[in-house]
Amino acid sequence: MSAPTAVLDGFQTRRRAARSRVLKPWYRNGSLMAGIGVIGFLVLVAILAPVIAPYDPIKQDLQNALASPGAAHWLGTDKYGRDVLSRLIWGARVDLRIGFLAVIIPFVVGSVLGGLAGYFGGWFDTIVMRIVDIFFAFPFYVMVIVLVFVLGSGEASIYLAIAAVSWVSYAKIVRGEVLVAKKQDWVTAAKLGGMSDARILTRHIGPNVLSQAIIYGTSDVVMDIMAIVTLGYLGLGIAPPTPEWGSMILDGQEFITTHWMQATIPGLVVVLVSLGMSWLGDGLSDLLNPERRK
Amino acid sequence: MTDTILEVSNLTLGVRNGNRPPTVIVDDVSFRIARGERFGIVGESGSGKSMTLRSIVGLLPRGVEILSGSLRYGDIDLAATTGAARRALMGPEIAMIFQEPMTALNPVLRVGDQIAEGSRRHLGLSRAAAWDLAVSMMAKTGIPDPARRARAYPHELSGGLRQRVMIAMALSCKPKLLLCDEPTTALDVTVQHQVLRLLEDLCEEVGASLLFVTHDLAVVNQTCDELAVMYAGRIVERGSVERVFRRPEHPYTAGLLASAPDFDQPDRALVAIPGFPPNLAHRTDGCAFAPRCAFAQEHCHTASPPLEEHEAGHAAACFEVGRLLEATA
Numbered sequence: 227m228s229a230p231t232a233v234l235d236g237f238q239t240r241r242r243a244a245r246s247r248v249l250k251p252w253y254r255n256g257s258l259m260a261g262i263g264v265i266g267f268l269v270l271v272a273i274l275a276p277v278i279a280p281y282d283p284i285k286q287d288l289q290n291a292l293a294s295p296g297a298a299h300w301l302g303t304d305k306y307g308r309d310v311l312s313r314l315i316w317g318a319r320v321d322l323r324i325g326f327l328a329v330i331i332p333f334v335v336g337s338v339l340g341g342l343a344g345y346f347g348g349w350f351d352t353i354v355m356r357i358v359d360i361f362f363a364f365p366f367y368v369m370v371i372v373l374v375f376v377l378g379s380g381e382a383s384i385y386l387a388i389a390a391v392s393w394v395s396y397a398k399i400v401r402g403e404v405l406v407a408k409k410q411d412w413v414t415a416a417k418l419g420g421m422s423d424a425r426i427l428t429r430h431i432g433p434n435v436l437s438q439a440i441i442y443g444t445s446d447v448v449m450d451i452m453a454i455v456t457l458g459y460l461g462l463g464i465a466p467p468t469p470e471w472g473s474m475i476l477d478g479q480e481f482i483t484t485h486w487m488q489a490t491i492p493g494l495v496v497v498l499v500s501l502g503m504s505w506l507g508d509g510l511s512d513l514l515n516p517e518r519r520k
Numbered sequence: 521m522t523d524t525i526l527e528v529s530n531l532t533l534g535v536r537n538g539n540r541p542p543t544v545i546v547d548d549v550s551f552r553i554a555r556g557e558r559f560g561i562v563g564e565s566g567s568g569k570s571m572t573l574r575s576i577v578g579l580l581p582r583g584v585e586i587l588s589g590s591l592r593y594g595d596i597d598l599a600a601t602t603g604a605a606r607r608a609l610m611g612p613e614i615a616m617i618f619q620e621p622m623t624a625l626n627p628v629l630r631v632g633d634q635i636a637e638g639s640r641r642h643l644g645l646s647r648a649a650a651w652d653l654a655v656s657m658m659a660k661t662g663i664p665d666p667a668r669r670a671r672a673y674p675h676e677l678s679g680g681l682r683q684r685v686m687i688a689m690a691l692s693c694k695p696k697l698l699l700c701d702e703p704t705t706a707l708d709v710t711v712q713h714q715v716l717r718l719l720e721d722l723c724e725e726v727g728a729s730l731l732f733v734t735h736d737l738a739v740v741n742q743t744c745d746e747l748a749v750m751y752a753g754r755i756v757e758r759g760s761v762e763r764v765f766r767r768p769e770h771p772y773t774a775g776l777l778a779s780a781p782d783f784d785q786p787d788r789a790l791v792a793i794p795g796f797p798p799n800l801a802h803r804t805d806g807c808a809f810a811p812r813c814a815f816a817q818e819h820c821h822t823a824s825p826p827l828e829e830h831e832a833g834h835a836a837a838c839f840e841v842g843r844l845l846e847a848t849a
Contacts, residue, residue, distance in 0.1 A: 410623060411618055411620055411623040411624040412623065412624055412625055412627075414579065414618075415616075415618060415624045415625070415686075415689075416626070416637075417579075417610070418577055418579070418610050418611075418615070418616045419610060419611050419615075419641075419689070420607040420608060420609065420610035420611040420638070420641060420642060421607070421641065422604075422607060425641075429629075429637075430626050430629070433628045434627065434628050516628055516673045516675065
């Protein structure tokens with residue numbers, strides 16, 4: 227009598243196994259975990275900079291300038307004899323902080339304006355989208371560089387310049403998504419349930435459209451870090467001697483033929499950040515879609 | 521009949537064309553629904569049945585306007601009710617169930633939250649109380665294991681379960697009038713039957729009147745007490761379901777019944793209605809059905825027949841009722 231039960235048990239186990247292959251829990255999501263791993267590691271390094279950095283990142287040691295990597299200086303020293311590894315570690319603080327913080331303001335401003343424009347339409351939509359078109363006509367980096375040049379270098383003007391330029395992307399993305407979402411039957415159903423526009427926009431449409439903006443945000447962090455690095459490279463970013471990856475690449479390039487590592491290592495770190503953020507973005511897009519998560 | 525819950529009088533909907541006369545989509549439609557009554561509107565695509573329904577809930581597509589007539593819910597003029605007053609009405613007074621259970625639920629919210637939202641907003645329930653009510657409504661609609669299913673997302677439920685969720689959502693605030701726009705079209709026939717029975721039972725329990733719009737005569741026969749048949753934007757016949765099915769007084773209704781299979785007479789040949797429905801932009805003075813009608817006389821093409829009662833509680837808009845009844849008797 228036990229045979230049929232055993233068959234049934236086997237069947238159910240197989241079914242469960244098949245199901246878990248299709249719908250993975252979040253911690254089995256490969257790209258999400260890779261992204262969390264890389265970005266988490268870099269953030270940890272930035273937080274622990276005072277503890278783990280072997281040297282003071284701005285202390286000069288001209289006797290020991292342009293030292294090759296060795297036991298004392300794992301990645302060597304720059305032209306002022308400063309430890310490259312310590313500068314990389316302290317630079318993570320500056321670059322990651324600006325990268326993440328600079329995403330928040332444009333994310334909020336752009337999503338709110340784009341959401342309202344898409345939902346209500348009319349003259350508000352026209353005005354907002356014409357402004358977006360104007361900003362879109364200029365390349366991102368050119369606008370940021372010009373604005374920082376006008377506003378003067380420093381962290382505050384970097385935030386301001388990036389916010390002023392990149393909110394338009396969020397506005398465009400969210401508006402497009404809202405335009406699609408507001409025609410869905412479930413929005414009509416919510417209206418028929420007597421829900422107010424504010425509630426429909428925040429509770430019903432919001433969660434459906436913000437995932438796109440969040441995923442764009444992960445790639446925007448990379449754009450922002452690239453902007454900081456570019457600004458640093460042009461000498462418009464963070465004032466020396468504060469360690470920052472862009473200015474390290476700038477400082478290193480004059481020795482590219484003799485000490486190639488000086489410019490290459492900070493460049494590779496920037497690449498690593500972009501890689502980690504795009505993994506994180508891929509993973510999040512799976513996680514934020516209820517049809518693809520467990 | 522003081523117990524009228526919805527009264528539609530001489531409703532005319534259309535699209536304005538600048539200086540030229542407007543294109544009329546729904547023409548001079550009148551009917552009333554009594555408390556607890558189940559009223560069906562039958563018609564093919566483009567007959568104006570869905571537009572009539574949409575005008576009641578204020579969801580006319582852009583450009584379509586109420587050109588004349590009135591929509592009264594109790595003492596309230598629905599056409600003049602907008603904004604917050606309209607929102608206060610939708611849910612606890614009037615609720616609607618959609619044709620497509622696949623798209624009428626928000627994909628990123630748990631179905632329990634979606635059901636609970638209405639009772640939190642309209643009945644002022646706490647989060648926990650609204651959730652409990654949602655689960656008990658789901659249980660009433662026959663969803664097995666409602667406490668667990670309430671935590672599901674729409675994509676995790678089948679079409680039949682989703683339509684039950686829609687019903688639970690519509691009825692959770694105990695509305696007095698439930699509007700259904702082809703609620704079972706997207707479901708297969710066995711589930712369709714279950715859902716119709718459920719709608720009937722729950723409306724009775726809640727005391728809601730039902731306005732049911734469909735193209736399916738069999739569905740009306742199963743669910744409704746009263747019915748109106750629409751053709752080209754006008755009501756061509758109106759009366760109790762039993763009378764209309766037994767003795768149709770309009771050739772269009774007779775044609776519809778003759779073209780649908782009847783399981784009591786499986787050998788009867790199905791008769792198609794020749795021709796196509798008219799283009800609403802090019803109306804003639806005559807009866808809109810005249811070009812397709814086997815009974816049409818010359819005057820049918822030049823004058824439009826009024827909707828008249830030929831027996832108590834049964835009206836038809838046809839000059840040739842006598843000849844039709846002779847032919848079918």
